[in-house]
Amino acid sequence: MGSPAATKLAERLAQYRYNAADRNMRRSSSPLLTIIPKQEEDDVPTSTTPKRKRESGSSTGGSPAIRRSVTPKIKKNRVYAGPETYAHLKAVPDLLQPGLTVVFCGINPSITSSTKQAPYSHPSNRFWKALHGGGFTDRLYDPQECIWLPERFNIGMTNLVHRPTAEQAELSAKEMRRGSLELVQKIMQHRPRVVCFVGKKIWDEFEFVIKRSAKPAKIPWTDLDETQTPELAIEAKPTTALPKSRPKAPRTPFQWDQPRPYRVVHSPAANLCENTLFWVVPSTSGLVRVQTPDDNQQLPEQIEHFAALKRTIEALQNDQIDYDMFKEVDPEGVAATVALISE
Template sequence: MPLVEDSPREDNNNQIPPATLDHDNEAYKEEHDNDNDVPVNKKTSFNGRLNQYFHTAKPTSSAPPALPSTKQPTTRTSSPLKRKRTTPPTSTSTSATTRITRSRSRSSTSTPTSTTTTSSSPRPRKPPTPPTTSASDSLLTDTIPPNLTLLLVGVNPGILTGITGYAYAHPSNLFWKLLHWSGITPIRHPPSDTYKLPELYNIGNTNIVERPTRDASMLSKKEMDAGVPILEAKVREKRPEAVCLVGKSIWEAVWRVKVGRGIRKEEFRYGWQDEGMNLGRVEGWDGARVFVATTTSGLAAGMSVMEKREVWDELGRWVIERRKVWEMEKGGGSDGVKVE
């Protein structure tokens, strides 16, 4: 008897009917679509008890997803440029234009308007004021009588001095203040007393250059050097006891002329100079001693007022002693004189 292989025993419980499988698949899809969870087949999962071993990740944010942008890029469309057609002028149009132009020019020439006349006439300009540069424009004159105790020598007259004729007339100039502070004059005089100083204190005044300028720096070295022989001639003729050069630049010019070169920095000093540099020396007279004082101009800011006073005070002490001798020789005093 032939052996018949036993077919594997089929368990009806393990077979899933097709209808049931289709039904379960539809239930799975419906459950998955509605709950967004793991599908559960109750027949194959022991009535859903295996569902507890499934792990599902739930979304943590409830914000709706961003919608894609619906904005569409815009494109520019450019239309081609249209060129205008230009027709060359004909001989007829040219002649007509020429006739019109000639007729217009004739009419404008025959009947000028007030507007054309006004625009064509130039506006009158004021003539420029000529600068004061010549010596004849200065009204200041020298006050150098013979045998002065002190002759004050300035650089040149300023503009206001040249107009008024009074020495150191600008209000910013410290000349008259320094004369009083140092004791050279017992009272402070105004610039209008320029020509009274020889009679009151035996003090005179002159300049190395006569041409007035706004500032002494406008003078050249050549012009300054040319005034040195003229100054020495005045000193030689009038023979003052001492000469005060009001400003460093005057002494530099005298040094260049007498020594033949510029003065070195270590050679310059304010105050009394060596007797070998006396001015106006001639046979029988040793000349006038030279005292170099600071400038009194308000434009010069190289030294303070106190530094200038220290230099002028040295000269003032000498003048006070010499004035006593002069007053005794004259037979009268000038202290406390009030000048009207």
Template sequence: MAETSTTSTPSTSPKSLLTFRETVSEFKFIPSPDGSSPVVRRSPRKRTVTEKMKYEPESDDDVLPTMSTPKSSRKRSDSFFESGNASRAASRSPKKQKRGYAPPEVYAHLNLLSDYLAEGLDVTFCGINPGYMSAETGHHFANPTNHFWKCLHRSGFTPTLLHPSKDFTLPEEFNLGLTNLVDRPSAEAVELSSEERALAVPSVLAKIARYKPRMFCFVGKGIWTDVERVLKKASTKPATSMLDSSAPPSPAANVSTPKRKGRAKKTPPPEFVYGVQPYKVVHDVKPDASNVRETLFFVVPSTSGRVVSHQLPDKVKLFTALKEVSEDVKRGAYDTLSMAIVNVPMLTS
């Protein structure tokens, strides 16, 4: 009879087996998707206090890609950074607020600027009002960031770059003039009211009628908007720009167009074009070649350094175009027949 050998197997209790499975599950290996070496996946809930301190990241860049930060530590970290950002924001200087209307007494301590005008100038430049630095120094466009004097030089109006302190030499040496729409100074143009600018338009037109420049250039689109609003009330189209009255009327001229239901679409206004504007002032003078019979209007962007819509090269191009037009007007080679005629006495009376 064959001998039967038996091997004794140590008994394993259910409690020890459960403990063993929990220990092994913490070191479970999961293969990575790209086939590289397996990555250990350990639940952060089962880490001891020592482990949490060991793997606590110092910054966002130090966070391990395979380990998620406990929610409690994220909350503490977020609150820390939020408090830090709040303290840094509080230490910064407050944001500069936009200016609004300022009454004349705010800048009553500043001086007014003198106009530099003469009769029969080629171009007279008109700004909106003297800036703070111009009023302090007593010279037009005195702020170093202003492009006016650079534009004059680079466009050929002046052979050299003039300093603002030489503004008084423009009428006699270069046949150019300087004036402003509003006389009182301010730090920014927005500190003038719209009513104040509108009331100043007749005085500017009176200067045009008195000194008769060939070209009157507004340095800034906003100034022209104020002036044109007044010019439209006292301007008439010449007969050459109107339709020929002898031509038969169009068959559809007397046919009423039926109204469509619904809200009508508004036609957007035409885009503003810098340069010569469709208005002129006709002066009552003798037909002499030495007299200026008409004054044309020209608009260039503001030469302030704060204007970002037009950079210095763009402004120089428009100043160059102004010089070319003024030379054509001086030779009598510029056609003005289709321009509206402004009745200056009606506006200045």
């Protein structure tokens, strides 16, 4: 028989002996240890937070980079905004006086131009750089120096629509066409030599109104050799006719290097021109991309458009252009056309 100490140890170890009858629930009678019931796999809680997937390798050789999905930002197209939307903004005053050489006509003031009370004020607008590069000013002017243009360079400013908006898409075609009558009235009053539209969209709406009552030209149209720069023309896109359909005639390219075929005739007056012609340059706004999104390529192109305008003005001043090949705008016909445009 063993010693009392050995007997006591054997009894203590017997408390931890495995019991096959109760294999799912094992408990110890010792106050120092309790064995928790074994959980089945279905009872194991799962995490609700998904684990981030890591890339298998890293270009830097360190810990793997976390792959994140990036949702691209999509710019929403603006739609018509009523006058009440920007009622808190002020219109930009016209810069007009009798006998100006050229009046630049924009579509309407931007929010920045309204705030600064100066046309083409947004930092991305290329107007002032193109104006200087085209030879109209002796240096690059700041938009807020615009008040000096009529006095120093015989240059004026106006807009087809006076109310400011963030983008031209917030204007309606009707209000642009209604503004055509007011523009014709300004031309009749101040008699500029040329009105230059800064943007083809403005010209399209203006021409929509004036062409309906314009009087035919007296002689056929002839391109001006002095300002011909064929590389400025927009190439017509070839059209593919559908089977068994009549082929469409190719679209005539818009000639940026020529004046538009219309004129406003004024009554004879001393030291004032008797005809106002029209010119169009592409929009200088940073929101409008001309052929290429690279601004370093756009600016030289814009400068060439302005330079072509200046060459035409010089030809007009030297009486090198025959006005009889231009259609005559009928102010009364313009008023009648605008009156038919519903509110």
